[in-house]
């Protein structure tokens with residue numbers, strides 16, 4: 001294939017990877033163990049199995065470098081995988097950069113983001129272990145959409161606690177989930193103790209991701225036939241997403257390229273992990289490249305947070321993990337990239353950042369929307385506001401390459417499309433979007449409430 005004639009690099013169905021890459025096997029410093037919020041001690045298999053299937057718990061701590069992708073899941077991946085890798089030639093021209101820019105497009109499945117890559121295997125393992133229903137939370141709606149669709153594929157029920165403010169603002173996301181049989185509930189709800197106690201204190205509470213997580217976890221823990229599923233952060237989720245980077249490597253090989261820089265946006269860390277980990281594996285083998293996680297300045301977990309044990313949710317039900325965090329009661333400003341508003345980060349991504357193996361950058365949302373529109377006009381795809389953070393990072397690096405007069409190869413992950421987010425674009429076009437910064441004081445206050453964990 002001639003590098004400078006090609007726009008879209010496609011692989012054959014038969015080249016969908018047969019295994020995921022488990023970076024735990026290669027990390028010189030492993031992340032600290034997950035701690036039970038009940039006991040303050042490392043979470044046991046029994047505790048976790050109240051809400052997760054055995055196979056998923058095994059994957060969470062697996063020592064193996066590669067884990068087989070079940071055939072049934074691989075068959076379903078075929079509907080949209082391998083996903084295309086594009087050369088961003090129009091964007092390169094616009095920026096007048098000597099850099100060659102490529103992007104992997106994960107918005108090509110019905111739900112419009114990378115999250116279906118992990119929803120399918122998670123539901124598959126639950127179905128195999130006799131689970132009849134999955135309870136989960138959704139903020140912006142992408143994870144709920146992926147989970148509803150995956151449950152529909154495997155013939156089990158889904159209950160999705162959707163943060164009330166999104167439930168009201170994003171009716172089409174709700175209808176999408178219902179199309180795939182999802183039972184969508186505005187959170188806080190009257191269905192759980194957690195929801196009832198919050199409503200008793202504040203009947204008009206508009207909800208938060210932390211509350212929705214607690215409702216879903218309570219639902220799963222109190223029903224024997226029901227489990228919980230998480231769309232980011234945890235090790236097994238990051239591993240399922242490595243299918244993105246493994247495919248990208250093969251696609252780049254087809255045009256005789258290897259990246260100098262790989263970039264992805266970072267909320268809980270799963271799409272960054274998916275793109276970057278297979279390249280970090282090369283770093284461990286001696287290759288030189290930079291992997292950059294891009295986050296919003298309104299929720300700058302890696303760039304401004306601390307590396308500490310913290311709760312994953314506001315109501316302190318789920319496991320405590322060692323990660324970069326802004327504090328579990330830090331509430332970021334209501335930016336439009338809802339998927340990047342998480343106070344913590346994946347323990348794996350956090351450890352790699354702590355060790356200096358990967359880098360991080362933060363950008364303001366106005367600058368990110370500028371980049372999103374520039375990209376849309378050049379490349380013809382409207383990006384999700386989350387994914388636009390990766391675009392902003394790639395444009396920045398392409399301009400650095402231009403200033404240095406260097407022919408760099410930049411690859412970024414376009415984690416999803418923005419066709420359910422046009423209301424946010426609307427706000428941008430009416431001049432209603434600012435470069436929000438985080439509040440240093442709020443984070444300092446939140447840091448006072450970190451749990452004290454002592455490991456022997």
Ligand SMILES: *Cc1c(COP(=O)(O)O)cnc(C)c1O
Pocket residue numbers: 112113114115142143231232233265266267268269270271272339340384386387415416417
């Ligand atoms: C959920 C989401 C993200 C953020 O989650 P990660 O786990 O950090 O990948 C980014 N982009 C899109 C399109 C999403 O739906």
